[in-house]
Amino acid sequence: MTAALHGKVAFVSGASSGIGAATARMLAEQGASVAIAARRTDRLLALRDELTANGADVHVIKLDVTGEQACRDAIASTVDTFGGLDILVNNAGVMLLGPVEGADITDWTRMIEVNVLGLMYLTHAALPHLLERKGTLVQISSVAARVVGKGAAVYNASKFAVNGFSEGVRHEVTERGVRVVVIEPGSVATELRDHITHAPSKAAIEERVSKIRQLQAEDIAESVRYAVTAPPHVSVNEILIRPTDQP
Ligand code: NDP
Secondary structure, eight states: OOOTTTTOEEEEESTTSHHHHHHHHHHHHTTOEEEEEESOHHHHHHHHHHHHHTTOOEEEEEOOTTOHHHHHHHHHHHHHHHSOOSEEEEOOOOOOOOOSTTOOHHHHHHHIIIIIIIHHHHHHHHHHHHHHHTOEEEEEOOGGGTOOOTTOHHHHHHHHHHHHHHHHHHHHHGGGTOEEEEEEEOOBOSSGGGGOOOHHHHHHHHHHHTTSOOBOHHHHHHHHHHHHTSOTTOOOOEEEEOOTTOO
16 A cells, blocks of 8 residues: 655654654655754754665754744755655744743743744745645644643743644635644653753643653654645644643
8 A cells, every 4th residue: 555645745843852753753654755854963863864764765954943044945955855845844842931020031032933933934935835735734833822821921922823823824825725734732751841941840840740641752743644644625723632631
């Protein structure tokens, strides 16, 4: 049987760990050629070796998504390498939790630049190609785009922005055959929390997640698989996926 994504080209940002790496693996398993982008090229090269050993075509791109031109160049080099683009997975993100009061503003800048602007830059650069091939745009948002708690105001704001932007894009492109999919994971066991700079917030979330069975990155990749392999007339707009133990 031919793999579901045979002949398709996918681009995954933040593919060096966690959900991005698992999604790149899934896309390669489904037969897609995959461009994997992030800043840590050692991780990307190891993933490339793993995927190519299984017969996949992989293009490694060193990318900091906070650069608009770098995002444009990354999409262009994917199209040059593979001849087009069918799937963009905007996954790169940071979650620097902490209260607004007394916050280190550089945490806010990073979250907005990576989670919001980086995702917008890649979307903007990819859109003409997705329109040409009637492709699929997948945005890795968060349950934080729907549920607001204490100590995550700017992360919440960044993911609300992702959802609002994505719904706006969906209105622009859906009648031209491009599907926009927003994935909203709850707690997933990845490196995301390792980067939190506000020690009490880091300790609090580590304590919370230690009590539950978290999702695995592969669970999220599976929800992406469901959306991107659906028949072309089916647009899975939004998937909210939480650990059973997460209220
Ligand atoms: P990881 O920390 O494992 O992965 C984050 C990825 O983003 C890494 O590959 C990292 O690559 C990349 N990244 C960070 N900053 C940049 C940058 N400036 N330029 C390019 N790439 C960057 O965490 P997850 O896999 O959990 O996170 C992936 C997405 O899932 C994020 O958008 C996150 O908000 C979202 N999410 C995660 C949840 C969770 O509980 N884990 C829950 C809900 C949503 P590198 O450092 O090599 O550049």
